[in-house]
Amino acid sequence: MRELWQSLLRASGSLRWQIIALCVLPTLYLFASVVWYAYSARDREVREELRSHGQTAAVTLANRTAYALSQGQLTQVRESVQTLLKSDPEILSVTIYGEKRQPVLHETNGKTPIRPPDVLTEAVVHKPVYWVSLQQSGGASGTQPAMLNQEKIGTIRIALTAKQALAKRSQQFSVGILITSLALLVSMFVVAQLSGRLTNGLEQAMQAIRAIRQGERPERLVALDKGELGELQQSINQMSDSLDAARHRMEALVAERTRELEQSRNDAWAAREEIRHLLGRMHEAIEQERQSIAVEIHDELNASLVGTKLLAQRIVQLAQGGHQQSQQDIVQLAGQIAEISKSLYANGRQLVQRLRPEVLEVLGLAGALEEMLRVAQQSCPATRFEFEAQENWPELSERLAISAYRIAQEALSNTMKYAQANTFRLHLYAESNHLLMQISDDGCGFEPGQASQGIGLAGMRERVMALHGEIQIRAAKGVGCQIRVSLPLHGSQS
Structure with missing residues (x-):
């Protein structure tokens, strides 16, 4: 049922049909459930009522005919039975059995076609016993003797038909279904009208939102409702x-x-x-x-x-x-x-x-590195050299500036000699009292564990360690190389 409900909501598509489905489908389900329960309970209730009615009729007939039956006056008994059959059309037949279960009298309702009975009820006919109450002198009442077991002289069986009761219930059921169906149709009409009004307002709002999303100015909406939609x-x-x-x-x-x-x-x-x-x-x-x-x-x-x-x-x-x-x-x-x-x-x-790079004194570290990459770009036009540095720089010691310059110079030299890279990037910035350099290329790369420990990487590590900094080298075959250098800004004075 849950999967069916979800599939119906997906198939409905538009919001209006979803609202109609949310309102109508539960009502239809409730309507079908009530109809099914009423129809299934109809026969059971009719039979229960018919059984109670037959039992009452059997007991009443047994009490009425007890004396005549005990005296053998079958004519009087037959008259009582025929009177009962005429007054109650739901009774098909009445059968009276004797003390030893032998048939004594059988009468049928001649107006109703012979058909199998729907309900059978029986009542025992007892021999009537009369008590005489004796009163003592002085006005005191005598004590009533104990009740004796009544003697069974016969049995009355009544067969009843539920045809008329079912017909009456069916008529009532049809009228109820008609009234409920009309109410359901009215409700569906009201839901359709209200959902149409709601979805029209929402559709206008969605069109305005789409226009805003596309950068256009939508037409002003006229708020017709005073509720949430307005x-x-x-x-x-x-x-x-x-x-x-x-x-x-x-x-x-x-x-x-x-x-x-x-x-x-x-x-x-x-x-x-x-x-x-x-x-x-x-x-x-x-x-x-x-x-x-x-x-x-x-x-x-x-x-x-x-x-x-x-x-x-x-x-x-x-x-x-x-x-x-x-x-x-x-x-x-x-x-x-x-x-x-x-x-x-x-x-x-x-x-x-004397061989100290003079460009550091002229341009500073950032300018010297940018100039170094510019010269490299002229000598190696097939590779793109990218440089990025922050604008405001703290004061750097001479030792720190030279070490950073030499480290970047060695990384650039290795890339130009061995990496066969298309792009070389150098990012220089200061953070948390540290000078940070991010150096990367997209060249052929190498395996750090198998790389030759030449003066290039070893020299870079020695310069970093001398300044109590940190260096991280990540490289692999076919994915290039990334170098991250962190040098403390303080404590590295020459």
Whole structure:
């Protein structure tokens, strides 16, 4: 029944038919249940009433004919039976049996065709006994003797038919069904009218909502009802007015914001030109510094290395001689090599200090990283390089800025050398007193457990650990690589 109800609601489709179904179907079900119960209970009630009526008639006839039957006056008994048959058309026949169950009298209702009886009732005929009440002198009543068992002298059986009672009940049942059917039809008509009025108002409201959803201004709804439907229509009108006003405000804000963005874009282009000019001058300075370092390496470091080589060869020759004087010379030469090595170390340290990226001092960390990606884009146009950084930056220490720059530089170098990526992304931001870098590419990837521990990843980890930071590297074959670096903003002062 539940599945049938749900299927009917789904098949009804429109709201109006659903309302009609919700109102009419339970009424029809109740109507059918009442009709079925009334029809099924009709026969049972008729038979119960007929049995009670037959039992009363049998007992009455038994009491009336007891004396005549005990005296053998069958003519008087027959007259009483015929009188009963004439007065009660529901009685088909009356049969009187004797003391030993032998038939004594059988009378039928000649007006009713012979048919099987619907109800049979019996009553026992007892021999009449009369009591005489004796009164003592003085006005005191005598005691009545105990009741004796009455003697059975016969049995009366009455056969009854339910035809007339059923016909009368059927007529009443038909009238009740007719009245109920008319009431049901009136109710269905009222439901159809009310549902039509309700669904028409809801349909207008839905059309207005569809227009609002499509960005159009709907026609104002005329609230005909004062109930919930009228309140809904008024609410839709108010919502339409509010949305229209909000649309105008939004258009004005968008126009103003567009003008601001255009001005910002023009300012950015102007600033970009200045930055390019500044970067050009910076690159010239870097090239000059590189040439200076190359000259210094050639003039000082190479000469020192050649001298060290000659001293080492002399030590080998003296060691092969095996003399005491040779050992002293070896010690002296070794001291000279140590002095040259010390000088080489000092010169190398100076060169390392000079090799610090100057772009950090000019543009800051975010600008230096953006410039690094711009240069990479020019050298590798097949890959798209994306950079994102927050606007306001806290003050960064020199050590932290250089480490972050070198980490990003190494990740970029690995991507360009090995990843064969289409896109390289670098996201730089500060959060919870930490400098965070999100680096990712969509290249061929690698297995971290099987990757060679070269100076690239190892150097990145060492830089992070030196600043007490954290680094997470996630990579797999065919899915690229993601690197997340977290460096504390405080406690990393150089």
